[in-house]
Structure formats: structure tokens, C-alpha cells
Amino acid sequence: MTTSTAINQRSPIEPQRVEQTRNKASNTTQATKNEAVIEVDSLNFSIKNNIILKNLSFSVAAGEVYALLGGNGAGKSSTLKTLLGFNKPNKGSVKVVGKEVSKALDFVRGKTAYLPESATLYPHLTARENVEYFLSLADIKKSDEQINAAFNRVALQQDAWDRNMQTYSKGMRQKTAIALAILREAPIFLLDEPTSGLDPVAIDEFNQLVRELALTGATILMVTHDVYGACQVANRIGLLKNGELVGEFNAPENGRINTEQVHAAFGDYKSRGN
Amino acid sequence: MSINNVSKVVLIAKDEWRYWLRSKLAVTVLAIGLILTLSSVVVTAITMLELSHTRHELQTTSDKSFVDQPDRHPHRMVHYGHYAFRTPAPLSTLDPGIDAYTGNSIFLEGHRQNSAMFADSRQGTALTKLGSLTPAFIVQTLAPLLLILIGYSGISRERESQTLSYLLSQGTSGVTLIAGKGLALLSVVGLILTPLTVSALFTLGTDESLLAVVSFVVGYALYLTVWVLLILLASSVFSKNSGSFTALAFVWILLCIVMPRVASTTAAIVVPSAGKIETDFAVKADLRKLGDGHNTNDPAFEQFKQSLLKKYNVNSIDELPVNFRGLVASESEAKQTEVLNQFAQQRMQAELKQTQVSRYFGWVSPMVAIRSLSMIVVGTSIETHHRFLRETEQLRFDFVQGLNKVHIEELDYQDDMNRNADAAATKKARVSADNWKILQNFTFHSDSALVRAHRSTSAFLQLLLWIAVLAGGIKFVGKRLL
Secondary structure (H helix, E strand, O other): OOHHHHHHHHOOOOHHHHHHHHHHOHHHHHHHHHHEEEEEEEEEEEEOOEEEEEEEEEEEEOOOEEEEEEOOOOOHHHHHHHHOOOOOOOEEEEEEOOEEHHHOHHHHHHHEEEEOOOOOOOOOOEHHHHHHHHHHHOOOOOOHHHHHHHHHHOOOOHHHOOOEHHHOOHHHHHHHHHHHHHHOOOOEEEEEOOOOOOOHHHHHHHHHHHHHHHHOOOEEEEEEOOHHHHHHHOOEEEEEEOOEEEEEEEOOOOOOOOHHHHHHHHHHHHHOOO | OOHHHHHHHHHHHHHHHHHHHHOHHHHHHHHHHHHHHHHHHHHHHHHHHHHHHHHHHHHHHHHHHHHOOOOEOHHHHHHHOEEEEOOOOHHHHOOOOOHHHHOOEEEEEOOEOOOOEOOHHHOOOHHHHHHHOOHHHHHHHHHHHHHHHHHOOOOHHHHHOOHHHHHHHOOOOHHHHHHHHHHHHHHHHHHHHHHHHHHHHHHHHHOOOHHHHHHHHHHHHHHHHHHHHHHHHHHHHOOOHHHHHHHHHHHHHHHHHHHHHHHHHHHHHHOOOOOHHHHHHHHHHHHHOOOOOOOOOOHHHHHHHHHHHHHHOOOOHHHOOOOHHHHHHHHHHHHHHHHHHHHHHHHHHHHHHHHHHHHHHHHOOHHHHHHHHHHHHHOOOHHHHHHHHHHHHHHHHHHHHHHHHHHHHHOOHHHHHOOOOOHHHHHHOOEOHHHHHHOOOOOOOOOOHHHHHHHOHHHHHHHHHHHHHHHHHHHHHHHOOO
């Protein structure tokens, strides 16, 4: 069962649009299927009687940026938490690098760099101390030069490196967290609303960074409600409503996903509840 | 736990210390804790040393004053009395226990069993009550509060700032994180206990046994470990710092303030004991039935008189080869002591039962457990006090009967009967001051360390059960931490 077929079956709202998307991105979908690093298949998750995720299926390949787009309560963050093993699915399968998350938690977490919506890190520590501490916890040793290089790569201004992070803006904290992920050499990035609260310049810088990471082969899954940002950076976008994937958009080769199209679809879904 | 996990635990503990050292509140709390413990150890040690010195001086003065009395009628010396002072247990500098309330000396005299006196708590005005800021009080009551102030946000802080999910997502397990925070808090426990441990070790030079010192320090270490686990559990369960702090403050009030009172109140209800006035009346009533030992014609001693006449095969008391008044005094003292001992025994049994009931509350309050453990191990518990009372009572009885023996053997009955006739008769009814050298050297020793350790077993078990239950709870919560 290909991803597009699955979406076609689960998308009673706009089957035509999904069909279009599937045709446009058939090459990408094929590639995804072959190199899937993240595989979510028929995932169901509920808390008590409240259904959070319903029959959710998608996959993300190496070098791909996949954005899960949805309104508040659509199930975006729950999806990430399930991928990290924080939520136990009621049904379905969640695999990372071919391994079932629930059975290889340490392995999965070792491969994954997770950026929560508010990546505060430790405000009483400097960026360098934060990075050193988290690397030590992962039993990774990096020289000062390597850490400096990572800070440079994420464009974190040099005068902030040895300053307590309580003085940092959200953008600077995000950069530090990404620098840490780079130093951990994590091949998979899970980003939770990474650009919310950032100024436009910081958003551009962040998107640029994400694209660069994808070019190096990183697998990036981000959840967001920012249609524009998602279209700027993602190869594929999945629309999430009430825990269900109701549409998927693929970027054309060497192009970007049409913002208007996604916006229209997203707006349409939002007006119906999520 | 693997070596990798152990090194993670140490890393987390080090980072917690770094956080504390960079946080003014934590540094202030740590400093207050250390200063309080250290100063209370020093102040209490000096106070106890002074008291011990004073006691020694008073004992010497009292003994000398007794021995220096001139020739007198022996019964006057029975009423002159003297004091028995108890040398406090070496470790009591750290926990005066009930000694602070019961006192360390007793006035020994004929026909009466006096209560112990010179209790610290009865000396001075309310302003001097700061003296009760003993090391035991600091560690039992204030140290948990300090630990709460430092550690309540250990895990909840991570959750509030979203670093918890960040840490967990990077492969650090919940149990490892809690263990790291716990190690940091345990190191604070170590700091708090350092002055106490050093002071306890010093007592080894003053006849205290290593077993008692180790039991004392281990007991307090277990007690504070209970608090560390309680703090970690609350911090792990509550999603917000405020929730964790409020819960821990409530638990502290409940376990450290309310439960000890509930324990003693329950003990008093379950094992009712007569009040002092009520008991005094009952004792007086029973003593009256025994007759007046000062009056040889008291009908209560008629039978005794007849048995003596028969024993010595004489027709009147004048013919007795010994002083009849002395014999009556001795007989009366023996009978009175029997009655007094019965009442004392009843009171002590009631007190022991009350203490036992109170100690059962150690299963629900670690504060009650450590309080019992500490007093037992130190040698300032009710059991030790009762032994002091029993030993001093024996001392009193021997002392009074020793003087009665002098009365019987050294003083002629006729001279004794005519003692109030004139000055010469009074002088004649005296015995030599050499007889005042009957005083025994009284030295009170604590129970052996083995006895004390054995007695404290249930308190140790209570603390260990607390630790086991809390550790289980933390493991459960740690695996589900998010």
C-alpha cells in the first residue's frame, strides 16, 4: 500500500486534491517508500475515550523535510511524542530506521534530535555548558573547536556562546539546540513548532538551516501550524485533522509546495473544526 | 544499573550542584543549613560540657557538705539528704532526648522518692529556650525543610521548562534522571550530617562505643534519605514547582509537626495514667496506712514490736540490745519503699506502654521513628531514665538504711528517747560524724551499645520500610516520567 493510496482512502473531504498531489509527486513518494527512515503505519492513539490519532500513516525518507500541518489539538505533538516513545500507541506501528520504537527506545532516542516547541535548555548554563552537558549525557566527547564550528554553522553569534542562556532569545535557543543536534550527529530531527515566536529574520535563518541539514541527508519531521513556513522548507506536507491525515502535498522537483493550495486546504479544514 | 548509567547519574548530580551554586536561594539555604547544624553542635556541646562540669562540682559539693556535717542524730541526716547526679551519656550532647525534660539529678532523703530535677527545659526563662535548638532538633525537623527548599523543583523544574522531554528524548531515562537528582540531594544530606558525624566520632574518646556512633549516624542518614525520596517523588509526580512545594510543605507539617503530637496524644488516650496530684494523694493514703515511723508507739508497729521482743527473748523494748526507734525507722522505711516502688513501677510501666504506642507511629511518620531511634541509641530514652530512677532509688534506700543501721547500732535507745530533755541529752543523742562516710560513689552508665542497638531495631525497620516503599514508588513514577 503506497502512501498516496492510503491517503486517498482516508480523505473523504478532498479526494481530488489528494489525487493531484499524488500524481505530482509520484517520484518522491517512490523514493520515500524505498528509503523510509520514519514509518508510521495505521497508528491509533487515544487517552481514555479521547481519540488523539486515528489510523495515521506516513513516512519520511532520509534527506526529506516532512511537515505535519494542523491546528491546535490536531494531534501534531502527540505524533512526535509517539515517535519518541512517550506515548504508547493503541494500534499500529511506528518505526524509526526500521525498528519499532517501543522495542528499541534507547536506539531510537539515540538517533533522534528532538526540539520541543520551547527549547529552553538550561537557563543557568551558557550555550557551551549546555551543549557539553547534553553531549556528556549521550557519552559523546567533542573538542572546543568542534563545538565552535557547530555554533558557527547555526549562525549563533560568538559573543553569546559563553553567556547564560537566560539572556537568549527563542531563536538563539533554537540555534543552540540545533547545534547540539548537529554535534550529536543525529540523523533524524523531530521539530515541534520550531518557528513559533521567532521573528521573520530568525525564521528565514532557521528554514535555511533546516534545508541545509536535509541536504546533508538528515531526516526531518516538523509539526507546525505555519502554512507559509512549512511550504518554504518542506518537501512534503501532511494535513492533520482530528488525528487523521486528510491530505498530503508533495513539492515538485527543485521547487516548493504551492502555498496558496495548502493554505486553501488548511483553511478549509480549519473552518471545519481543526 | 550499568556503568554508563552510573556516570550519567553522577553527571546529573554535578549539574544539579552547579544549578544550586548559581542560584542564590539554594546557596542561601545550604549556607543556613550548614551554619545551623554546625552552630547547634558547637553550642550544645559547650552547654553539655558546662552542665557536666557543673554537675560534677555540685556532686562534689553535695557529698562534701554531707560528710562535713558535725556529730548529729542519725535520723537528722536521713532528712538532711544528699544529691545523686547522673553523668550524661556521651552522645547526649547531640540529642538530650527526654533528659531535657526529666532532669539529671535526684535529691535522696528518707521516706520519699523525689522526682529527678534540674531539667534543662525547666531552667531559665522563655528567652533561653533557644537552647533547645539541639543538633537532633535541627536534623530531625529543620533539615527536611532545608532539603525541601533545595530539592522540591528537582524534576518539576525540568518539566516546567520542557527540558524534561528534551532530556528524555536524548536517551536519559526517567529513573536515571531521578537518581541523579537524588544523588545531589544525598550529597547535601552528607554535608548536613558531617558536623553531626564528626561530633559523634569525638564521643568515642569519652567511652562511647563505635556501634552506638555508627547506629546514630546511620539512623539519621536513613531518616534524611526518606526525605530525599519523598522530595524526589513529589517533584516527579507534580507537573508544576508550586504543586510540588505545596505538597511537600503539607507533608512536612503532617509528618514533623502533627504526627508526633498525634502519637503522644494517642498514647496518652490508649494508656491512661494518673496525674501527679492524683498519684501523690494515693501514695500518701497508702503510706498513712503503714504508720508513722517516727513514732514508736504507733499501733502499726505493734506486731513488729512483738516479733522483736520474741526474737530477742525480752519483755520490753528497753531490754533490747539495739535501738528500737532505729529499728522502727528501718522497718518503716522498708515498708514505705515497697509502697513507693509499687507506685513507681506502675508509673514506669504506664510510661513505657505509652512510649511503645507512640513509637508505633514510626510506621506512619519517619520523624517519630528517628526521634525514638535517636533517643534510644544515644541513651536518653525513657528506658534509660527509668533505670536511672531505679538505680538512684536503690542508692537512696541503701543510704537511708545505712543511717538507720547507725541509728540502731550506734545510738542507745534511752539516750535517743531522752534526746529532747535538755542540751546535754540532745548532745548525748548524737553519733560520730565518721558515720557520714556511708555515701556510695554513684556512677550511672548508659546501657551497653548492643542493648541500645537491639532496642532501636524496630525504629530502623520503620525507616527502612519507608525507604523501600518510596524507592518503589519512585521507580514506578520514573519509568513513566514525562
